[in-house]
Amino acid sequence: MLCEEDIAISLRCRQFHSNCYMRDLTEERSALLFESDQEAKDASCPHCRGKVYADGYGSVTLKDMPVWYGMAQELTFVCHRYECRQCGKKFTEEVPLRHPGTKVTDRAARWIQAMLRFKVSIRSIQELTGIHWETIRKLHSSDPAGAAAVWFFLTDH
Ligand SMILES: [Zn+2]
Numbered sequence: 588m589l590c591e592e593d594i595a596i597s598l599r600c601r602q603f604h605s606n607c608y609m610r611d612l613t614e615e616r617s618a619l620l621f622e623s624d625q626e627a628k629d630a631s632c633p634h635c636r637g638k639v640y641a642d643g644y645g646s647v648t649l650k651d652m653p654v655w656y657g658m659a660q661e662l663t664f665v666c667h668r669y670e671c672r673q674c675g676k677k678f679t680e681e682v683p684l685r686h687p688g689t690k691v692t693d694r695a696a697r698w699i700q701a702m703l704r705f706k707v708s709i710r711s712i713q714e715l716t717g718i719h720w721e722t723i724r725k726l727h728s729s730d731p732a733g734a735a736a737v738w739f740f741l742t743d744h
Contacts, residue, residue: 614658620663621663632673634671635676641669642668642669648664650692650695650722664682689725695716
């Protein structure tokens with residue numbers, strides 16, 4: 588029988604790589620840990636495009652669609668903190684796969700918007716994905732197809 592412990596992973600997305608898959612002891616969540624290979628010379632300031640130097644590390648965690656029922660799936664990115672040599676502003680390296688304005692992956696956002704179109708309740712989606720209802724509500728109101736469906740429903744009566 589195939590055991591999850593026997594699976595080795597090696598993923599790469601832009602400057603991030605992962606070969607670490609973890610589950611917590613309660614089996615309520617699992618995570619892929621990504622680390623950045625980016626060097627300061629390849630980064631630039633998002634405010635003034637100036638050169639930067641590394642100023643420690645930060646982390647960003649995005650919720651993704653679960654692989655297993657009942658186990659929330661997360662992607663954790665260990666990313667660099669930088670400080671600009673020109674304007675002095677500090678910032679955290681951008682992470683890939685993020686749906687704009689949220690802490691969920693674009694993949695999860697699309698799944699959630701599709702489930703909402705199929706009239707799956709917000710409470711059920713929260714139960715299935717482990718993603719907070721407020722995020723689900725936000726995705727619902729930002730989905731043009733979902734908003735159109737609600738408009739059709741409202742004007743049909
Ligand atoms: Zn700058």
